[in-house]
Amino acid sequence: MLVGVRSTAAEGARPDDARRHNREAVLRRLHVGGECTRAVLTAELGLNRSTIKAVVDGLAESGWLSERLPSRRSGVGRPSRVVVARPEAAVVLAVDVRVDLVSLALVGLGDKKLGQDSWPLRAGAGAPGEVVTQVVDSARVLENELGVRAVAAGVSVPGVVRQADGLVRKAPQLDWTDVALGKQLKDALRMPVAVASDGELGALAEHTRGVARGESNVVFVACDVGVGCGVISGGAVLRGLGEFGHMVVRPDGRECHCGCRGCWETEMCEAALRRALGLPADTGRGELIVELRKPAADPPAALARFEEFASWLAIGLVNVVNMLAPELVVLGNLLAELPRPVLDAVAAQVGERSMVSRAVGHTRVVASELGAEAQLVGAAELAFGPVLLDAATGAATT
């Protein structure tokens, strides 16, 4: 999909591009949308029946797809057979490196989670080499347990990433600068590795499998220790973004580790949530979430508790909405745990104060449904991207 106006010379195309394009479209439809009949493929992809037949037969022959009776019957008469992506045709490794936790999963084609593992990162234990070793060890153990081999990996990190080679230019909360995470993991895992920021992958996950499905212009904002943001523009995830958490919203505010004062992240993060709830600074995330989920016996009191937090969240969102004009804002991770009246109050403030929200017909502000899983889902999708392209060029499954 083209985003925006192309302003540079396009490279030349070869005649077999069309075949590859069609194979990729079919695979992607089944991977993202799940099983469907050939008739549905024909209608949704705007290709004729004979093309769909050729593409499906070819992909089935190479082991990427199979056909079967549908899992759910509908209507009367003999049910049409459905085409389905074979999970075992391609397994990817999804890795989510957080400030205090690493998670990984093996995921089969069609988003079939086959197994997962996670471990805490103690303060100071987040040295890149150690993280790489732990990820590789855990991935190999999981592969052996499940009897599968991943063909590619996708990795989420809380920082600024160079797309070309997965160099983590800056992960401030991990204190990483210019860490060649992509290359180190690629060498150790011996498979293609793609790295992106937690915000980018949150946005990708919500757009592919979450509350932002089918939307063209979306901003994803999440917080735990820090803030992660991602943007869908014209239906595609923007890569190579910076750190929305270091937008200054309060020039006379708290000092931030980045050297500025009053960054969004200093006013809208896990620590600020603990302050709002009057919890000690060493309260764990689990306990914090329990507190956040407690039904508010007294909604006005809940609103009062979160008034300052909500106000800085809203000010930052007004800025982001005014700048990027999304139709939808998805609040992820801990923000998705905010009590409903607080979320509603934030959405109302954005609607009232953002001129651009009013201009685009009121930007909706909703909580993520994927929650803390979003980065892992997004990392799997990141890894599947080139795998589907390879499949489309004609490779058979292993």
Add this chain to the structure above:
Amino acid sequence: MLVGVRSTAAEGARPDDARRHNREAVLRRLHVGGECTRAVLTAELGLNRSTIKAVVDGLAESGWLSERLPSRRSGVGRPSRVVVARPEAAVVLAVDVRVDLVSLALVGLGDKKLGQDSWPLRAGAGAPGEVVTQVVDSARVLENELGVRAVAAGVSVPGVVRQADGLVRKAPQLDWTDVALGKQLKDALRMPVAVASDGELGALAEHTRGVARGESNVVFVACDVGVGCGVISGGAVLRGLGEFGHMVVRPDGRECHCGCRGCWETEMCEAALRRALGLPADTGRGELIVELRKPAADPPAALARFEEFASWLAIGLVNVVNMLAPELVVLGNLLAELPRPVLDAVAAQVGERSMVSRAVGHTRVVASELGAEAQLVGAAELAFGPVLLDAATGAATT
């Protein structure tokens, strides 16, 4: 060009896509990069010589290209003939609607400006219907004078635009809300009309023909009455952006017409420049530019005069750079007229204060070379986009 990670199903492709793609690549190369030999086309576009021959011969036959001896000789021996886009093969109408001025130009293929016109918009005279009538009248007069007919139009407006139909959702400084500018102009001009914001088209112009050529990630920031911004991400202009000028940088600052306080636009605009220079509020733009261009007899005094303006410009840029991680920031229109020591001081502040600038190897901050012409250049490029695509599908010139 693909931007980011595709996360939706692609539509099917047809086999003649490759031919169209190659024709478009050749046309675009000549339109943007100027005349060159077949050998250069072969090398730059990564196509073989016979494909280039077929494409060039086909486009020449349809009247889009011609071949001739180069305008400049280089080396010894018989010079190779060069391929050149024929300006008369396609002429577009470029329109730049500003808060106080409308400009238009007729531009031939290869960015050959054939003629132009402009007139002031007096306060209150900016009613959309009146602007449409004036544009249509002026365009027809210019076409008759020059003996050409435009085949498409591109329009710049200072506001938020819906890409699909050129609906101006909000142009705050013109006091336009939901103005069907695209449709009205299309009906009156009887040609395809594309509308985009001044910031988007400034970015497109700088990326195609200005200081941002060849860059992948760029932010364009300009001011006159208001602020206009555009973004190049992964080599393409983002469409459908909002209003960066309504990012709140100073929560206790001046009241903005949008209802917030301390928007970037209230601290960084033409009025703020007049305040910095101690000029009366009714000083015209011409006089303001004369004052800005006066060589500073005393650079420290110049810096002191602009200290507050430069500081708010820098704070906003720090936010934008932290969020979008561009390698390059282009300052356009009146910002490009700031005295050199002031520009240098702003660039230094961004470098010192933006964590993400440091992370990506220091974002450069430079002045536009296209200046106030950027929007007109961008509007022409916007119009040429579909024209080149049509040409690529095989239409002959009129």
